[in-house]
Amino acid sequence: MSVSPECGIDGPALTEHEAEALVEGICFKTGPPRSVGVEVEWLVHRERAPHDPVTRDELAAAHADLRTLPLTSGLSVEPGGQVELSSRPAPSLAVCVSEISADLAAVRTALRERGLALAGMGVDPWQRPRRFLRERRYDAMEACLDRTGSAGRTLMCTSASVQVCLDAGREEPGVMGFARRWWLAHHLGAVLVAAFANSPMAEGRATGWLSTRQLKWTELDPGRAGGPSLTHDPRHAWVRRVLDAPVMCVRRDGPWEVPDGVSFREWTRSSSMRPPTRADLDYHISTLFPPVRPRGHLELRMIDAQPGHDGWIVPLAVVTALFDDPEAAAIAHRAVAPLAERTAGAPAPHNPLWTAAARHGLADPGLRRAAVTCFTAALEALPRLGASTRVMDTVAAHADRYVRRGRCPADDVLSPPGVAREQRGG
Template sequence: MTFGRLADLQPHLPASSDLLDVHAAAQYVSDTCLSDTPVGRVGLEVEAHCYSLNEPTRRPSWEEITDTIATIPTLSGGSTITVEPGGAVELSGLPMVGAAAAIASMRTDRALVQSMFARRGLGLVLLGGDPLRRPKRVNPGFRYSAMEEFFTNSGSGVAGELMMTSTASIQVNLEAGPRARWPERVRLAHALGPTMVAISANSPMLAGRFRGYCSSRQWVWSELDDARCGPFPELLGQDPTCDWARYALWAPVMLVQCNNNQGAMPVIGRVPFAEWADGRVLLGGRPPTTADLRYHLTTLFPPVRPRSWLEIRYLDSMPDDMWPAVVFTVATLLDDPHAASIAAEATEPVATAWDRAARVGLADRRLYEAANTCVRTAACRAPAELQQSMQRLTWLVEQGRSPANDFSDQAVAYGIATAITKMAREEG
């Protein structure tokens, strides 16, 4: 999902082949990470695990998934379809004016894609983690095989494999907003994180067992390198563009693109991009270019990622009766000034409680209180077409429950495979 071509937003960018030193790299990142724009447009990305309806323990092959995608006509909402490393199917929507429009468009596209997959005996299930199958990569892309090798060599192979093949999210993309509001807006986007993790938690199981977390997806991300996947940083300064530049340049380089553009080479050992840019290390036998820096930025996965707009990346994938309300809540709390003020005060006590939110969710008293305040604030601003979803979300939060509780109940009552099949046939 993009909010416009980067070249249009930043016409002064250097050519991608320009060699960089560390100062030019920092300037590039600082200049391009946020765009001075009004708030209002919203884009969505929705990931769903793909299962065989008749054999839910089997992971559908790359050919099965891509052959099915080839039968789907152009989606009326403009969403594009891509496949994650483990076979999860992602819909990336066009930006729309307002959350309600983005939600309506994604609902329409998802319903059609779900029905087309069902015709091929496949189901798309909205869960934050795959509760049934062991991790396995099916996407043969060069980038993903190189990422696999990188994680193995860096000592985080298990978490890396789970992240790539067994987790799924719903991503909310929002405009960066006016420059004068960037510090408070980026700070609030982070501060909302633990509360929204607790609300959206929907991955109590991974690979056939309970992991002791409401959001095992968030736990998996926390097991990866904090310099690549953690907030940037926990305590933000007054200029988020400088914070992001500092984070990006000290994050270790994961992959270096081959000169023939036919793949990527994993970096063995820990090499911050700054050390490559200042000449202390040569990767691929050469200094970095602007193209290398752009590629490096795509390998950073913090919970909030600036890409000219803001990517909100900390939500678990959730059922169709819930994700519209959660998306509307996030967009409202960030884009509506009065709602943002309420949310900032409500979430301040739990602004860094990422692990607590992933582990116990709304069972934590402070997260429960923040969640209820945030959801009530959004609910009173929801349009008629979202009332049913907002009522469902409000009730769950008041009960101190998340989708993880519902799935756990179904898994215990019916067994994991039956619960998955039931969800696959009902969603969409």
């Protein structure tokens, strides 16, 4: 192979069977749940004029400032200039909240000195997608995603989320073994989309969807943004999903190749392409965007970025409680079980349940019932998990303001209320 070290693809060729074994071994690391993590993405707006675009030079200077901060979490910049903080695996919810909160305070202070602020929205309501980062990875991603329309550019450049990361769970059968946690993630996920929908606008207009971010994921190729079948063992289903998913790019010197319709499985069998390596497999997995992604742990990726300084805490706390507290987990499992009938046997998010969650939020009666039950169970579980008064009060405030009233943060964006009703009626 003639490749530069920066591509990171040196290594022996990988066969199809070796790739299957690696995916099965690395994506579900089972054991008793011990750790929690979160990735919080934010749009960067002008503090006093959020409708006005931030220039490339201003973003570059702000990002340079942020890289000098002594942060505990990992700092990264997304293609459109969004800022992301990724926590370390934390031994408890309390530690995770404390570390990210301290880092966010430092980031906000640094941005404020340049007249900028973090904005918690699932999709930027005003700005058109524009690339800030010019890197071969994102050049290839843009070229690949453009084949299915404009959704990819929106997700790359003007979207933000809260991603909750939890251990995969125990291997042995039990109340919340890893197979049941996997099942719960895919059905509770629709409830989370509805309860935290916060992207009803794009490019200055209402879209008719409360989570436009989730709508955009459904507009991508299901092979890239869809989950696997839930009718098979999670490991086997995910192995098939990974190997049969289309390859986004083949890294090499110069511009990266963007093959059209070639799966990773086909790549391992190809005689016309350079053979893939372990690094290629790892990279390929990182280019798949299902709502629940196993990376040794479970990434729940369906939650819109949340408003306010502490809004991100709510999905983190609720999800942690519903997965890691046995009593709350059992209640959540029963609450979402009736919703499984609405998936029509199709993987998330390309099924009627997830569509209803993204379009109507908690105005959907079934999703509202499940959300009320799950939030109540989470609030009862949080003291058992050692949550602080701040965390419990923040979750309770979200439940009172939104969940129990059949609303979500997107309803606050759609003002006056008559506009919200008109848009939902489409």
